[in-house]
Amino acid sequence: MGITRRGFLKATGLAAAGSLTYGLSTQSEAFAFNTERDEWKLVNTEEYTNICCYCSGGCGVICSVRDGELVNLEGDPDHVVNEGTLCPKGATMFQLRNVVDPKTGKMMHNPNRVTSPKVRRPFTSEWVDISWDDAAKEIAAHIKKTRDESFITEENGVTVNYTPAIGSMGGSQLNSEETYLVLKLMRSLGIVALDNQARV
């Protein structure tokens, strides 16, 4: 059976129109933005710049706040480190504060967020809250006691003045200057087991 050029264009044109009509009629509602129903997510928000809390990369983020509540968090395009991008870990930072309630589907404060220091006492299995002041006092007392009990002044006739009983690990959010001070403090105590994430 022969087919003319006009016939071919007519047939393919009808097929394309048919698929477009089918595609539009079956498009899910999620892809159809309804300006009357939906509110732009950043309307009436204040923006604050911040730094990602996860690693020493220090990527910049923009936090959008409405009525005192964080409603959106995304990479800061003006930040020199990440220029708007965030790695998968940083991109989930919003969930440190807010998560979706699986029962209601609505946003709620993350119930697993730790907001105060905690301590687990000897012979107990539970972590309990402790104030920042008490935590600092207890840590200082433990360091003093452990250092006094373990301090070595001389080895093989050589003055060494160190304790092998205490180590220090720095977190990712300490910047170079803070880490420098931590190292100074540790060395002054005779602590030589030192490490810090991504800092020298």
Ligand code: SF4
């Ligand atoms: S976004 Fe990723 S790479 Fe950037 S600081 Fe956070 S964890 Fe590090």
